[in-house]
Amino acid sequence: MREIRQLSNSALDRFSQCPRSYYFQYLDPARPKQVGTETFYADFGLLMHFLVEFYPRMLKGNDFPFTLAKDPKPHDMQGLLNCYGNQLMEKREELDVEKMLMLYDNAFPLISFPSIEKRDEYYAQGKIYIENIPNMDWSKLVGLEVEFKIDIQNQTRPIKGFIDKLERDDKGLVVTDYKTSKPYSPAATMRKDQLPIYGMACFLLYGELPYKYRYDFVRFGKVVEVEIPIERLTTVSNNIKFKYIQMSTYRNTNKFPAIYQDFYCKNFCGFTHLCSKFQEYND
Numbered sequence: 001m002r003e004i005r006q007l008s009n010s011a012l013d014r015f016s017q018c019p020r021s022y023y024f025q026y027l028d029p030a031r032p033k034q035v036g037t038e039t040f041y042a043d044f045g046l047l048m049h050f051l052v053e054f055y056p057r058m059l060k061g062n063d064f065p066f067t068l069a070k071d072p073k074p075h076d077m078q079g080l081l082n083c084y085g086n087q088l089m090e091k092r093e094e095l096d097v098e099k100m101l102m103l104y105d106n107a108f109p110l111i112s113f114p115s116i117e118k119r120d121e122y123y124a125q126g127k128i129y130i131e132n133i134p135n136m137d138w139s140k141l142v143g144l145e146v147e148f149k150i151d152i153q154n155q156t157r158p159i160k161g162f163i164d165k166l167e168r169d170d171k172g173l174v175v176t177d178y179k180t181s182k183p184y185s186p187a188a189t190m191r192k193d194q195l196p197i198y199g200m201a202c203f204l205l206y207g208e209l210p211y212k213y214r215y216d217f218v219r220f221g222k223v224v225e226v227e228i229p230i231e232r233l234t235t236v237s238n239n240i241k242f243k244y245i246q247m248s249t250y251r252n253t254n255k256f257p258a259i260y261q262d263f264y265c266k267n268f269c270g271f272t273h274l275c276s277k278f279q280e281y282n283d
Helices: 009-017 019-027 040-057 077-091 097-110 116-135 186-191 194-206 230-253 262-269 276-282
Strands: 141-150 159-169 172-179 212-217 222-226
Touching: 009 019, 009 159, 009 230, 009 262, 019 230, 040 077, 040 097, 040 116, 040 141, 040 159, 040 172, 077 097, 097 116, 141 194, 159 194, 172 194, 186 222, 194 212, 194 230, 262 276
Parallel strands: 172 212
Antiparallel strands: 141 159, 159 172, 212 222
């Protein structure tokens, strides 16, 4: 079994959903491939993230780091976007709506939607958002795709990740994460661990906590804002420590329990063909 080398928000989320699914994804030495998952969620998210982050990156006077992909192969969405990213950074030309829509139309056909209706719905929602990107206020940017690594005490593995957008206004730091899901309520947003993790990262990188956190739901043109007290960050930090203890215990005993959740199992897990718990409910 592989070692637990590092943590991420996505790894912690998968572990919370189902420890067995986490094992298959991150620790199984056989590295099984996921089967039967809907890839359009992730591919559409990659495409929209790329466009909303490259528009400000190409504005004159803005020079945010971007690592050129080595020998990118445009056989999938990530490969194609790597090619586009390399080309844009080499040309250093500003983007406008016309150019963004051209990139959108070239990349969108790579996404495999379950139905024509779903494809048309997502295309229209993405197009509306792209057309509004130049109207957004990009003057307060501090960083795009800000990389971080947090070392939490008690021998927990470091947490790594990226903050989509970081701004500073007259009150302080503002964190934004782009989402292509349906909007969460403010209460549901407060229950997520992702934004508190970003708060910890900001304190590590800038010596201050954000005063505001945002989820930008790009398909629906809705932004949900919350203010997260420091006590919540402490709670999340303690939760991560406990999850790591659970991970380590399961690894040492080689017993990762499966948790059956019908929608998650059928749409996001990808390892149901290896899971006896899933078979029990779906024979």
